[in-house]
Amino acid sequence: MSTATDNETILRDVLDRWKSAVDAHDPQRVASAFTEDAIFQGLHPYSVGRLGVAEYYDSQPLGMKAAYRVLETRRLADDLVLGYLDVDFSFTDRPTLPVKLAVLVKRGDEGWAILHYQVSRLD
Numbered sequence: 001m002s003t004a005t006d007n008e009t010i011l012r013d014v015l016d017r018w019k020s021a022v023d024a025h026d027p028q029r030v031a032s033a034f035t036e037d038a039i040f041q042g043l044h045p046y047s048v049g050r051l052g053v054a055e056y057y058d059s060q061p062l063g064m065k066a067a068y069r070v071l072e073t074r075r076l077a078d079d080l081v082l083g084y085l086d087v088d089f090s091f092t093d094r095p096t097l098p099v100k101l102a103v104l105v106k107r108g109d110e111g112w113a114i115l116h117y118q119v120s121r122l123d
Contacts, residue, residue, distance in 0.1 A: 009074035011083040014105050014112050022066045027058040034114045035106060041118045063092035068101070068111055079107040080115075087119075
């Protein structure tokens with residue numbers, strides 16, 4: 001049986017890889033944190049798959065950084081963890097953008113990766 005600590009550890013492993021790639025402005029490495037068929041919804045029209053993720057992050061400004069805080073986790077199945085987070089995207093030339101992020105991470109042959117990513121602005 002999984003615990004909240006186990007779930008958060010799984011999420012942090014995946015999200016730390018995502019954050020490191022976002023902070024480095026490395027769109028291909030960001031995309032590698034996602035499954036091949038991931039549903040991705042940033043603040044622009046959604047896409048499916050790693051190519052759409054890479055294109056989205058390639059369009060983001062240099063110097064953008066992500067800071068996240070896990071708010072809730074749920075183990076939906078042995079190979080699925082749901083996470084709900086606060087994320088602050090900071091920029092070099094504009095105010096920080098706070099968002100809510102829901103992710104579903106799935107364990108596959110290559111380890112854990114993001115299967116679904118949904119950002120919401122609450123203003």
